[in-house]
Each structure stands twice: as structure tokens, then as C-alpha cells.
Amino acid sequence: MPFAWLVVTPFFLYLTLFLFAPAVSVLVGAFKDAEGNTTLDNVTTLFDEPYRGDFKNSIEISLVTALLGGVLGFLIAYAAIREGTPKVVRTTLTTFSGVAANFAGIPLAAAFIAALGTIGVVTRFLADHGFDLYQHGFSLFSLRGIELVYLYFQIPLMILVIAPAIDGLQRQWREAASNLGASPLQFWRYVGLPILTPSLLGAMVLLFGNSFSAYATAYGLTGGFVPLVPIRIGYFYSGDVLSNPHLAEALALGMFVVLGLMMAVYVPLQRISSRWVR
Amino acid sequence: MRKRIAPGAVVWLVVGAAFFLIPLRSMLFFSLRSNETGNCCTLESYSTIVHDGQFWKTLRLSFVLSLETVALTLVILIPTVYWVHLKLPRLRPVISFLALIPFVVPPIVLVVGLFSVFEDSPDWFYAKPYGFLVGGYVVLAFPYMYFSLDSGFRAIDVHTLTEASQSLGAPWRTTLLKVILPNVRIAALAGAFLTLAIVMGEYTMASLAQFYTFPVYIQYINETKSFPASAVSLMSFGITWAAMLALLIVGRGRPVQLGGAR
Numbered sequence: 001m002p003f004a005w006l007v008v009t010p011f012f013l014y015l016t017l018f019l020f021a022p023a024v025s026v027l028v029g030a031f032k033d034a035e036g037n038t039t040l041d042n043v044t045t046l047f048d049e050p051y052r053g054d055f056k057n058s059i060e061i062s063l064v065t066a067l068l069g070g071v072l073g074f075l076i077a078y079a080a081i082r083e084g085t086p087k088v089v090r091t092t093l094t095t096f097s098g099v100a101a102n103f104a105g106i107p108l109a110a111a112f113i114a115a116l117g118t119i120g121v122v123t124r125f126l127a128d129h130g131f132d133l134y135q136h137g138f139s140l141f142s143l144r145g146i147e148l149v150y151l152y153f154q155i156p157l158m159i160l161v162i163a164p165a166i167d168g169l170q171r172q173w174r175e176a177a178s179n180l181g182a183s184p185l186q187f188w189r190y191v192g193l194p195i196l197t198p199s200l201l202g203a204m205v206l207l208f209g210n211s212f213s214a215y216a217t218a219y220g221l222t223g224g225f226v227p228l229v230p231i232r233i234g235y236f237y238s239g240d241v242l243s244n245p246h247l248a249e250a251l252a253l254g255m256f257v258v259l260g261l262m263m264a265v266y267v268p269l270q271r272i273s274s275r276w277v278r
Numbered sequence: 279m280r281k282r283i284a285p286g287a288v289v290w291l292v293v294g295a296a297f298f299l300i301p302l303r304s305m306l307f308f309s310l311r312s313n314e315t316g317n318c319c320t321l322e323s324y325s326t327i328v329h330d331g332q333f334w335k336t337l338r339l340s341f342v343l344s345l346e347t348v349a350l351t352l353v354i355l356i357p358t359v360y361w362v363h364l365k366l367p368r369l370r371p372v373i374s375f376l377a378l379i380p381f382v383v384p385p386i387v388l389v390v391g392l393f394s395v396f397e398d399s400p401d402w403f404y405a406k407p408y409g410f411l412v413g414g415y416v417v418l419a420f421p422y423m424y425f426s427l428d429s430g431f432r433a434i435d436v437h438t439l440t441e442a443s444q445s446l447g448a449p450w451r452t453t454l455l456k457v458i459l460p461n462v463r464i465a466a467l468a469g470a471f472l473t474l475a476i477v478m479g480e481y482t483m484a485s486l487a488q489f490y491t492f493p494v495y496i497q498y499i500n501e502t503k504s505f506p507a508s509a510v511s512l513m514s515f516g517i518t519w520a521a522m523l524a525l526l527i528v529g530r531g532r533p534v535q536l537g538g539a540r
Contacts, residue, residue, distance in 0.1 A: 022391025107511035115304035213384030
């Protein structure tokens with residue numbers, strides 16, 4: 001039925017032109033030198049400094065914020081959903097999380113500079129009470145500082161992703177466990193966590209990718225001077241640098257590989273956890 | 279018997295609220311400080327921003343870009359999703375899988391690829407935000423719009439509606455515009471507001487391609503004037519808020535929101 005396929009052609013053409021072609025050209029370009037010859041140099045360069053360090057930092061930030069964001073997001077979401085908490089808390093939290101998960105990039109950086117920058121409101125407040133953050137090794141513009149800021153969109157994303165899974169933990173299971181004499185701890189150890197584990201892991205994998213891809217927030221905080229992979233790629237295109245676009249493509253290929261691995265873990269986890277989510 | 283709120287729950291909710299409200303409050307304080315004396319409270323910073331021609335120019339550009347992105351995404355996706363639900367159900371898992379690909383190709387990677395694909399394309403496309411940038415934004419918007427439309431189409435009986443319309447003699451165009459479209463209006467609107475929030479905040483692609491959009495303007499202010507930077511960031515937060523509230527009001531559906539603005 002050729003007509004049936006004609007209708008979906010524009011969609012596939014569009015994706016081919018604006019998604020697949022760019023992706024393929026990054027893959028191919030990563031293996032080219034300035035003259036257009038095939039080479040492995042760009043890719044092997046990724047294993048040298050400073051690029052190796054960029055990847056290490058990017059992966060570290062993503063792991064830390066995925067783990068912390070995942071745990072905190074889960075605890076907050078559970079606190080809002082569990083029995084006894086008024087319904088309005090949950091509605092407010094979900095709405096707010098929708099906003100906060102999307103409130104990222106440059107304005108988020110500005111918000112944290114206003115709070116915890118060198119002359120920020122919180123920094124000043126603590127200094128007035130005898131505790132100078134910046135004298136104690138804290139800097140908003142370091143990797144630790146960036147992690148703190150990333151949590152601002154990681155935690156809400158976790159709340160949004162994990163809430164349906166927590167809803168799936170049915171009250172009856174809890175009652176059944178307690179009727180059989182299980183303590184709350186035993187319920188979590190033998191029922192709650194085993195059911196939630198695939199969802200929790202899946203959500204954290206998503207958070208990892210979310211933070212690994214982030215560019216604008218780190219840029220807004222540091223003005224582009226922080227050794228992360230996306231920032232390095234941006235640096236190659238910032239004009240005044242004598243740049244080798246193929247090296248940027250090799251860095252992009254590296255991101256691709258990390259995120260591809262992430263999806264390879266995420267998709268099966270998603271499939272397992274969707275069994276329990278109604 | 280209704281249980282009382284657990285003490286543990288209170289602790290976590292308070293910790294969460296503090297973490298999320300302190301930066302917003304600090305930003306509000308900052309935006310009300312005087313640029314000369316640093317004292318509270320004056321609307322100077324807001325006045326600086328709204329009297330800056332660049333503010334309105336970039337805000338307008340980003341808004342036009344988001345409308346264009348919404349329009350293009352809907353034109354491409356509505357017929358596709360409709361047709362997949364009606365005639366090609368075996369394509370549905372394929373498209374759902376494709377909708378995950380933009381997460382593997384983040385904006386920073388996509389823009390690098392788009393540069394090399396389109397560097398020799400004509401200026402009316404490559405040198406214009408309305409061309410090049412929107413071309414990429416549609417890809418960023420695609421997953422959100424797709425999941426929103428897909429759940430919208432799943433909620434209606436596509437086959438019955440189509441057959442009823444056709445047995446009354448309506449041509450395809452009428453069926454699509456007058457019968458199907460009104461029934462997926464809510465899903466389309468929800469996707470549109472999400473797209474609006476994404477495009478209004480998208481910095482990565484715009485700055486690398488050197489187009490002066492609203493987020494690029496905010497970053498310029500951020501680098502040059504710290505108190506007005508808080509004022510304009512707060513306004514930008516207001517835009518995200520408005521888009522998400524609109525989404526909540528029209529939607530009731532909850533697509534997972536992985537914004538594109540990071």
C-alpha cells in the first residue's frame with residue numbers, strides 16, 4: 001500500500017535530514033583529519049589530557065548528581081505521596097517539579113550566583129554569622145558547586161519520573177506484609193525496594209544522561225571555564241580559537257557512546273519497571 | 279481513620295522546600311538591590327531591563343522561534359501520528375523508539391552535526407534563526423510533542439471517528455481538520471506549551487550558532503550586570519512557570535518533562 005506510506009514520508013524525511021544526517025556526519029567526521037583523510041588521531045587524542053580529564057569530570061558530575069538527585073528525589077517524592085500527607089502537598093510538588101525540571105540553564109546559574117556566589121545572599125548571611133564559605137574551600141564555580149546547582153533540576157526530574165512507580169506500590173501489599181507480621185523495615189527490604197529497584201535504577205540512569213548532556217547551566221556559572229566535555233565542544237566553536245572541527249566531532253562521538261550505553265541500560269530497565277506501574 | 283502526617287515526611291519536605299526556595303528568594307532580593315549602593319529595595323534593575331531595546335528584541339525573536347517550532351512540529355507530527363494509529367500500527371513502536379534518540383543526541387552534539395551537514399546550505403537558511411535554529415528545535419521538541427500526541431490519540435477512537443466522517447462523505451482534509459484535530463486539541467496544546475518553554479530557554483544551540491536569542495541575552499546581562507541579571511532571570515522563570523501552569527490547566531496528562539534548556 002504505497003499511499004499509506006506516503007503520509008508518513010515527510011516525518012521520516014525530516015528526521016533523516018535534521019537528526020540522522022547530523023548524527024552520522026558527527027560519526028564520520030570524528031574519523032577525518034583537516035584534509036578530509038581518514039584517521040584515528042582525533043579519537044585517540046580523546047584519551048590524552050585535557051580531554052581525558054573532561055570525560056572524567058563529566059562522568060563524575062553525572063554519577064554524583066544522578067545518585068544524590070535520585071536518592072533525595074525519591075525521599076521527597078515518597079514523603080509527599082505516602083499515607084498521611086495531605087493530597088495538596090503532592091499536587092503542589094508535581095507542579096513545582098514540572099517547573100523546576102525545566103528551569104535550568106542561564107537563569108538557574110543566575111539564581112545560584114545570587115544565593116551562593118561570592119557576594120550572594122546566603123554567602124553574606126553566613127559570613128555575617130562568622131562562617132565564610134569561600135574560606136572553607138567552597139566555590140560555586142568548582143565542580144562541587146556545579147553539582148549542587150545541577151541537583152536543582154535533577155531532584156525535580158527524579159520526583160516526576162519516580163512518582164508513578166511509588167503510586168504503583170499498592171497499599172494492600174503493605175497491609176498484607178504487616179498482617180503477616182512484617183515490620184516496616186522488613187516490608188521495604190523484602191517487598192518495597194525489590195519492586196522499586198528497576199524503576200529507581202532506570203530513573204537514575206536518565207538523570208545521569210540529563211546531567212551529562214547539560215551545557216548551559218555550567219556555562220552560565222563559569223563563563224565557559226570548566227573542564228567538562230560539552231563546554232569543551234562549545235569552546236571549539238567560540239570563534240577566536242583556531243579550531244579543528246573534527247576534534248569537536250570526536251568529543252561529540254565520545255558523548256554519543258556514553259549516552260548510547262546509558263540508553264542500552266535504560267530501555268530494558270524501563271521495560272521491567274513498567275510491569276508494576278499502572 | 280485518617281493517619282497523621284509522618285514526622286520523617288515533614289523533614290524531607292522541609293529540606294526540599296528550603297533547597298528550592300532559597301535560590302529563588304535570593305534572586306528576588308538581588309533583583310531589588312540598587313546598582314549604586316547595593317541596598318534594598320528599588321525597581322531599578324527591572325527598569326534597566328525593560329528599557330533595554332535588546333530585551334524586547336530578543337524576547338520577541340525567541341517567542342517567534344517557539345511559535346514557528348510549535349507550528350512545524352504539529353504539521354509534521356499530527357498527520358503522522360494519526361496515520362500510524364489508523365493504518366500503520368506496526369510503526370508505533372518504531373516511532374516511540376525514534377523519540378528516544380534525541381536523548382542520545384543532546385543539543386550540543388546535534389548542533390555540531392547540523393553545522394557540518396548545513397555549512398554549505400544557502401544563507402536564507404543557514405544564516406537565519408528562522409531556518410537553521412528552528413530546524414534543530416523541531417528535533418528537540420519532537421519527543422515531547424510525540425508522547426503528548428500519542429497519548430491524545432490513544433484516548434480517542436480513531437477508527438470510528440474516521441469511518442463516521444467518511445461515510446458522511448467528508449474528504450480526508452475535512453476529516454483531519456474538522457473531526458480528528460478538535461479531538462486531540464488538548465494533547466496538541468500540552469505539547470505546544472512544553473515546546474514553548476523549551477525554545478524560550480534554549481541556550482546551547484543558539485549561542486553556538488551565534489544567534490542573539492533571549493537566553494543568549496540573559497547570559498550577556500549575567501556576565502555584565504549582576505543585579506539586573508537576577509531581574510531578567512526571574513522574568514524568564516516567570517515564563518517557564520506560565521507555560522507549565524498553562525500545561526497543567528489544559529493538560530491533566532503528565533508527560534515526563536525532560537526540558538531542553540540545560
